[in-house]
Amino acid sequence: MAYSEKVIEHYEKPRNVGTFGTQKEIKERQDIGVGLVGAPECGDVMQLQIKVGDDGNIEDAKFKCFGCGSAIASSSLATEWLKGKTLDEGLEIKNTEIVEELSLPPVKIHCSVLAEDAIKSAIADYKEKNTK
Amino acid sequence: MSIKLPIYLDHAATTPCDPKVVESMMPYFTDMFGNTGSRNHSFGWDSEEAVSKAREQVASLIGADPKEIIFTSGSTESNNLAIKGAANMYAKNPAGSENRGHIISVIHEHKAVLDPCKRLEKEGFDVTLLEPGQDGLVTRKMIEDAIRDDTILVTVMWANNEIGTINEIPQIGELCHDKGIIFHTDATQWVGKMPTNVKKDNVDLLSLSAHKMYGPKGVGALYVRRRRPRVRLIALQEGGGQERGYRSGTLNVTGIVGLGKACEICAQTMDSERERLLKLRNKLESSLESRLDVVQVNGHREKRLAHATNISFGFVEGESLMMALKEIAMSSGSACTSASLEPSYVLKALGVGDDLAHSSLRITMGRWTTEEEVDYAIEKIVEAVNKLRELSPLFDMHNEGIDISKIEWAAH
Numbered sequence: 230m231a232y233s234e235k236v237i238e239h240y241e242k243p244r245n246v247g248t249f250g251t252q253k254e255i256k257e258r259q260d261i262g263v264g265l266v267g268a269p270e271c272g273d274v275m276q277l278q279i280k281v282g283d284d285g286n287i288e289d290a291k292f293k294c295f296g297c298g299s300a301i302a303s304s305s306l307a308t309e310w311l312k313g314k315t316l317d318e319g320l321e322i323k324n325t326e327i328v329e330e331l332s333l334p335p336v337k338i339h340c341s342v343l344a345e346d347a348i349k350s351a352i353a354d355y356k357e358k359n360t361k
Numbered sequence: 362m363s364i365k366l367p368i369y370l371d372h373a374a375t376t377p378c379d380p381k382v383v384e385s386m387m388p389y390f391t392d393m394f395g396n397t398g399s400r401n402h403s404f405g406w407d408s409e410e411a412v413s414k415a416r417e418q419v420a421s422l423i424g425a426d427p428k429e430i431i432f433t434s435g436s437t438e439s440n441n442l443a444i445k446g447a448a449n450m451y452a453k454n455p456a457g458s459e460n461r462g463h464i465i466s467v468i469h470e471h472k473a474v475l476d477p478c479k480r481l482e483k484e485g486f487d488v489t490l491l492e493p494g495q496d497g498l499v500t501r502k503m504i505e506d507a508i509r510d511d512t513i514l515v516t517v518m519w520a521n522n523e524i525g526t527i528n529e530i531p532q533i534g535e536l537c538h539d540k541g542i543i544f545h546t547d548a549t550q551w552v553g554k555m556p557t558n559v560k561k562d563n564v565d566l567l568s569l570s571a572h573k574m575y576g577p578k579g580v581g582a583l584y585v586r587r588r589r590p591r592v593r594l595i596a597l598q599e600g601g602g603q604e605r606g607y608r609s610g611t612l613n614v615t616g617i618v619g620l621g622k623a624c625e626i627c628a629q630t631m632d633s634e635r636e637r638l639l640k641l642r643n644k645l646e647s648s649l650e651s652r653l654d655v656v657q658v659n660g661h662r663e664k665r666l667a668h669a670t671n672i673s674f675g676f677v678e679g680e681s682l683m684m685a686l687k688e689i690a691m692s693s694g695s696a697c698t699s700a701s702l703e704p705s706y707v708l709k710a711l712g713v714g715d716d717l718a719h720s721s722l723r724i725t726m727g728r729w730t731t732e733e734e735v736d737y738a739i740e741k742i743v744e745a746v747n748k749l750r751e752l753s754p755l756f757d758m759h760n761e762g763i764d765i766s767k768i769e770w771a772a773h
Binding site for chain 2: 232240243246248251252253265266267268269270271272273274275276293294295296297298300301
């Protein structure tokens with residue numbers, strides 16, 4: 230299958246790979262929101278973590294991804310876009326924007342949907358941890 | 362020594378033609394182009410002679426009599442002719458009725474066996490598909506337990522195309538002969554690599570293909586036993602009555618000459634090749650197993666073809682693995698239902714990947730595979746798997762002792 234140049238570029242040099250700690254540690258940290266979406270038997274699992282600063286903006290983002298090249302590129306791109314955004318701005322990122330940026334073919338649209346889900350899920354996790 | 366990229370490690374899919382094979386075929390395209398059916402001039406006689414020689418070469422490779430070789434377009438046709446032809450010939454009841462007879466096969470056969478069986482099922486035959494255990498091996502005992510009074514045909518591949526497992530063919534053949542049941546084997550991956558003697562191995566019908574043994578594509582053969590028992594088939598293709606009426610159509614003389622030459626070369630080289638490729642395969646497997654954890658060799662560890670391996674790597678997704686290994690031509694069978702990769706029904710049938718997200722590589726070496734190429738493949742695979750595990754949240758969870766199968770995943 231032919232991948233777009235941007236997908237290959239992200240796949241070869243993924244941005245912001247990593248995690249802010251072990252699964253246990255990040256669960257306890259108040260400044261971190263985690264989104265874990267997808268399923269191993271479907272061939273895609275994305276883990277997206279956001280670190281929110283005192284000003285309420287997304288200071289840093291990291292990802293790990295089990296999936297095809299397009300899934301890796303989608304989550305890599307999502308971390309790039311999230312950095313520096315407010316939570317509300319983060320929620321505005323649409324999968325169609327990811328499709329456009331990476332020139333994803335129709336069969337790979339689910340990768341961008343998954344990335345959007347991961348963003349929403351990470352922000353929701355952060356909000357849940359910080360509401361009392 | 363520098364190596365030429367890409368590297369070809371997919372010889373179970375197809376093989377390059379041996380230049381000696383191509384050379385043997387050349388005159389039959391131009392100067393000696395006659396139809397073997399032309400009985401009254403030298404053009405026809407030359408072609409007939411060439412086909413006779415090829416028939417002897419094929420027969421000699423598998424221990425058959427030349428009269429027992431029917432040339433076809435390849436294994437798919439051979440399988441169709443053998444299975445449908447035998448079922449219809451030995452049917453207990455006429456076409457259009459029910460209970461026409463029982464056929465035994467195996468769930469991880471090639472589609473070219475399974476689909477003819479499914480067709481027969483719609484036409485009044487009863488088909489049992491056996492499910493072997495985790496090693497994929499089909500034993501005499503499994504067949505024995507499945508045989509019924511109305512069983513007319515057993516079809517079991519000699520060696521599996523995805524995992525290379527070698528089934529108990531001579532033993533199953535003996536059992537079938539004792540019970541008076543026709544026995545067919547799809548030997549596409551076996552012939553040319555392993556010594557074969559259809560007489561001693563108790564095979565009644567055997568399918569083989571030229572392009573899996575350094576011959577041309579589009580030609581193959583079906584062995585049809587003529588003595589003890591004399592096997593008869595109902596032809597699928599009718600017309601000029603070539604190949605004893607079993608396969609009408611002008612003979613593909615060039616292809617048949619190439620198949621014959623390919624068989625001759627395999628007969629001379631298979632023993633040394635097997636030994637050479639086994640060493641390379643062992644090096645490949647032991648290197649990957651020692652340098653990476655959560656690696657699994659699929660299929661029976663001993664009873665398998667020397668040039669083939671099928672390995673699963675945990676926590677790595679198949680398509681991204683292939684993307685990282687684009688300079689190496691291999692076959693990937695992801696055991697999971699990724700949206701883009703078709704799952705391998707063979708690996709699924711073996712129970713591989715029920716609890717572990719992973720991808721599998723089928724690596725099959727051949728006549729021109731060098732040690733340098735294998736070394737290159739080892740380095741690249743280790744590099745790719747490590748890189749993707751670095752990215753894999755599942756590998757992190759595994760390292761933290763989290764059981765992935767216990768997580769409630771939201772399937773999408």
